[in-house]
Amino acid sequence: MAGATTTKTIRRAPADKFDERRNQLAESALRTLGELGYARTSLREIANNSEFSHGVVHYYFSDKTELIVYCVRYYKAQCVRRYDGVVADSTTPAELLDAFAAKLVETLQDEAPMHRLWYDLRTQSMFEETLREAVLMIDQTLEDMIWRVVSRYAELSGAEVAMTPAAAYGVLDGLFQQALLTYLLADPQAALDELVGQVHALMPLTLSPHT
Amino acid sequence: MAGATTTKTIRRAPADKFDERRNQLAESALRTLGELGYARTSLREIANNSEFSHGVVHYYFSDKTELIVYCVRYYKAQCVRRYDGVVADSTTPAELLDAFAAKLVETLQDEAPMHRLWYDLRTQSMFEETLREAVLMIDQTLEDMIWRVVSRYAELSGAEVAMTPAAAYGVLDGLFQQALLTYLLADPQAALDELVGQVHALMPLTLSPHT
DNA sequence: GCTCGGTCTTGACAGTTGTCAAGACTTTCC
DNA sequence: GGAAAGTCTTGACAACTGTCAAGACCGAGC
Structure with a gap:
């Protein structure tokens, strides 16, 4: 036009x-x-x-x-590189941690409908065969995305990651999903604050006790 | 009759x-x-x-x-005391850990349809106002349930829990949900094995470094 | 200008859904 | 036994769904 x-x-x-x-x-x-x-x-x-x-x-x-x-695949293409900037720009563990938490809060706030849709589709895939392939593919992509953050965090800390990629993704996704639920159903501000605190508390635990 | x-x-x-x-x-x-x-x-x-x-x-x-x-409330009444035996019968941290992991595996195996239903309803509550109250109530109940396990684990370990109840529930629920997805969509046996390993690795991290 | 291939709208179809009313059946109580 | 209250079935309704066919519209190329 x-x-x-x-x-x-x-x-x-x-x-x-x-x-x-x-x-x-x-x-x-x-x-x-x-x-x-x-x-x-x-x-x-x-x-x-x-x-x-x-x-x-x-x-x-x-x-x-x-x-x-x-749609699912189209959506994936939009969000898969969400934390790449965080990983690339941070030079200290604390800086990465802050940037990562801030980015989580930002996406929770700005794209809550998309996130609940993702959880919806992932859950529906447990009932509907047709969604299975696409969901598994995206889930793997998200796990990789989280792994890039966590392993970079370990690198900056001079430590090894003490978890498998799946475990790191599982626990962080659990916290994020809980925050989304609280954000949408109960208290948005509390959800954001809690998420920041929980991520700051959890991330150090993903590292091996430093040698 | x-x-x-x-x-x-x-x-x-x-x-x-x-x-x-x-x-x-x-x-x-x-x-x-x-x-x-x-x-x-x-x-x-x-x-x-x-x-x-x-x-x-x-x-x-x-x-x-x-x-x-x-239905949701009726279901809750069935599952809310699921881990009480684990908490009551264990006398050492390792024993509780094994029993808890075994119970998680058991319920994942035996009641996979009910679990995916719960995740379905919880996700739907992010779209449908009508489910909100019941879902929040059950979610709180589950958080309490997990908290009883975690705090008993700390007690047996002679340590303090280093997480909030919400955080402990969030991470464990994340791992469980991931295991359910793997169990239903990919590899049931691998899902069970991974869950056991992840829970054993995670639970010690919920404790404060012992004094 | 006029056709032609691609694009889009309209209207219809069969199936499914939540809802409910009318009545049949069953149980209870006198 | 028979009336009344409680329980359940049947059949219908309007609304909504995915699907698709018939044709209108439109721009491009001869």
């Missing part, structure tokens, strides 16, 4: 246009899913949250499931 | 009969919910898993929501 098209529309491979629409629909879908949750999200509602009508979904996706899975 | 009723049916306050049916329906509902998950469970399916027809639900519950919430 902006003036980028002068004489003709910009040369664009058909596949690009197609994929762009798919991404556009994925974004509408993610917005709706984050608001309503997996169970209560219908294709019509997704279309309502976009500029298209409900029939268009079947033009770009063969299936509701295909749309959802596409 | 058994011979308990001799001349008349046993004297039974009407409220008792009413509550008994409600519990009967709650059990059918929990079986169905554990199998299908919250979203895919319909009142007709619940009735199919009982000896009644679908209309009876509305005789005992005003609402689908009321049935679900009743």
